[in-house]
Amino acid sequence: MFKIKHCLIPFVGMVISFGAANVAAKSENLHENIEKELLKAITMLGKSESGTVTKSSEINSNTKVEDLVGLSLKEFMDPPKTSKQKNKASKSANTKGISKGTYKKVMAISSKRSKRSSRRYRACYQYNYQELQNKSRRYQRSITEASKRYGVNENLIKSVITAESCFKVRARSHKGARGLMQLMPATARRFGVRNSYNSHQNIGAGTKYLRWLLDRFSGNVKFALAGYNAGEGKVDRYGGIPPYKETREYVRRVLGVFNTLHHKMPTSANLNYKNTTKSKAYYQKLWHQKQKSKQQTKPMNQRRCVEAAPSHLRGITYLKRSGRGGTIWRRYYRLNHSENLASVTHKTGVHASTLQRMNRLTSQSPLMPGQQLIVWECRA
DSSP, X not given: OHHHHHHHXXXXXXXXXXXXXXXXXXXXHHHHHHXXXXXXHHHHHOOOOSSSOXXXXXXXXXXXXXXXXXXXXXXXXXXXXXXXXXXXXXXXXXXXXXXXXXXXXXXXXXXXXXXXXXXXXXXXXXXXXXXXHHHHGGGXXXXXXXXXXXXXXXXXXXXXXXXXXXXXXXXXXXXXXXXXXXXXXXXXXXXXXXXXXXXXXXXXXXXXXXXXXXXXXXXXXXXXXXXXXXXXXXXXXXXXXXXXXXXXXXXXXXXXXXXXXXXXXXXSSOOOTTOOSOOHHHHHHHHHHHHHHHHHHSOOOHHHHHHHSOGGGTTTOEEEEXXXXXXXXXXXXXXXXXXXXXXXXXXXXXXXXXXXXXXXXXXXXXXXXXXXEEEEEEEO
């Protein structure tokens, strides 16, 4: 037992010495690695020093750690930033490494692009006065001629064109309306237009149609515009602007453009720019027209029915009142022995078909002497 222990002691000492040598080698390698990393860090910092090392270019692989003795780590650390320096740092970070002047130029270009894009998608009825005048300058001659010919204000014509086609001569809607003033094919034929894409013909026919609508609705501009958009029949049906969202929006847009061009809303029936001041005779004429339209809608009274009969019938016919409450006045003709419908037509001037309809006769109905035929009637 003693001999075995005695043999193992040198072996254990050798193992221990080898282990110590490995640890020393590892520590030396670790020390070298630490030196290299420290040199790399100082090289990246690139600070100027007053000691042994003055520039980052002087720090290289030949520099030893002993040369760095006496250097203060505070020299390699950034000082705390003030609020102004922080603001400058944030601005420089936003510019992503570009200069201040370049950043301003880029921002100016982007703002111009945004303005152009917003202007491109702006609706035509939202244009200002100068933009509308520039749009209409190409067709000014045709607009002026149509305005003088039909007595419609130039600004109203421009407003309708703006809302209809935005001065696009080849414009066409999904319903088939064409040209600057978006004339339907039936309306174009009605006013003698051969080519709806001809700007002169289109403006002339559209202005004539506006004049006809203004006369029909006694100068009411809103009713005329509603009739231009939805048809005069719809205005008559609802007694004003139809309750359609499209039509109401159309009237609002046209009057808005007219206000931009004319600087005031149209309040009178006559839109002729030459007659901006209205006289007393003008308003009297409007009142008489309104009274006349009221009389045409109401039935005729008894006296007017008696006096309304043609004068040549008074000597050969007689007047008789009939119907419930005596509201119908009729004139009768008494037949002689040798008379027929042809002879009655020759004397009274009433067509044979009208006599048959009023008396409920046919072509084979016999006529008796002394028979009374209705030749005229009036409802009071």
